[in-house]
Amino acid sequence: MDNRPIGVFDSGLGGLTAVKKLMELLPGEDIVYFGDTGRVPYGSRSRETIIKYTRQDIAFLRSFNIKAVLAACGTVSTTSLDFVAGDLAIPSFGVVKAAALKASNVTKNGKIGLIGTVASIKSHKYEDLIKACLPNAEVVGVACPLFVPLVENGRIHRGDVVIETVANEYLAPLREKCVDTLILGCTHYPLIAGIIGDIMGENVVLVDPGAEAAKFLANELAETNRLNERTSGGSYSYYVSDSTDGFSELASLFLENDVMGEVKQVSLDSF
């Protein structure tokens, strides 16, 4: 048993899609969430800047005596987490490994599509992990830089010519390559999974890395006997680096539920 909280962070609030899954799987766990809303987005920034921000994010979460940290951010998981994880005395989890395993297990034709931020696609991290499982797999990566601002501006509905035009353009090379599995490599993308699924067709399996990572983390904690002794009634606290104004509205979009727990603004300058 280990009653310390789990730390979860993301560049913004998209990582709450993974928190939602964790809450379902492990209702007894306490969760501390940090969203770097004062510096979001990460996905268009350089690797060195993403590494610097990741160090600060984790240092902040460690001030809560967490037992494990989940980087619920596609960009961090592909670009900076390995670089920072070596220095930690607690286990760290990204969203890549579980999703790469899932995609490798699910694909039938060995053609796996990946959509993500510019930094995630550049990293080749998914490709490396998938090829370790399936050496002959072909991974087709496409950066989709407009998906995050479009989702954050509410362009998530079928029939919206803006999101549908952009999605059709981004996904065209994946359709041409006949991928049968598509990794939604950014925590914002599950919100437009319906539109993506329509374009890709019903035979393409969509893999949600945030949900897969939550399952993976839950299994790890169970297997190493580090679950909280409670099995329900976990508490939640949320920290952001910009104002908490509007937090509840956007957060509830990703949590698909009302926000329960305290929400505070913090400065990471001293971390």
Added chain:
Amino acid sequence: MDNRPIGVFDSGLGGLTAVKKLMELLPGEDIVYFGDTGRVPYGSRSRETIIKYTRQDIAFLRSFNIKAVLAACGTVSTTSLDFVAGDLAIPSFGVVKAAALKASNVTKNGKIGLIGTVASIKSHKYEDLIKACLPNAEVVGVACPLFVPLVENGRIHRGDVVIETVANEYLAPLREKCVDTLILGCTHYPLIAGIIGDIMGENVVLVDPGAEAAKFLANELAETNRLNERTSGGSYSYYVSDSTDGFSELASLFLENDVMGEVKQVSLDSF
């Protein structure tokens, strides 16, 4: 005569549209530009965060012994500059005042449209300045949060259904109000002035605050005898807070010219 450089900054690289105008008007001036590419965008952040970032940006530029600072950023000019300017021993200029004066002079029906970031529209800064000139003016502000990511992703061409759909939606309330003048309240917007002009119609005058601010600053320096003694051959240096990779490509879009001068990455943590 004052041979010290002029400092110019923006949340990103959009402020280079004002630098371009300054270069044309005052070819003898040295210019130091800072683009906060590690923390862009500012326009969707809270006022307190924008104030904090603005203080750091100006402190960095002051390390070059500048004679004046131009905030070539719509969001800073509307939201934080007044708050920070009081502490400075050098003159500071934003992009609002000159554009508000220009719009007040140009309008015939007293109905002035304003497009900008969420923070800029919230600030009511343009409205206050315009009403000081024209007490009966009606200012109609519309936040256009998708314009910056769309411009940065190259969706700036006539015939692109994505930018045209979004622009038509954002501009509809301004057309309904029959504004005869429209302030392009963000330094990215001049790049889609053609599309905006098509939608608004040829009788609506578009005001570019970056260009107006550059003219205003040039006049001020001339009138107070603080121009550089050179009248040509000014030097340019550029600093950014993220990697310099890709700087030249994006910067030349805003400068409408190749980048001349050195480009360096800096950290603002100690400012």
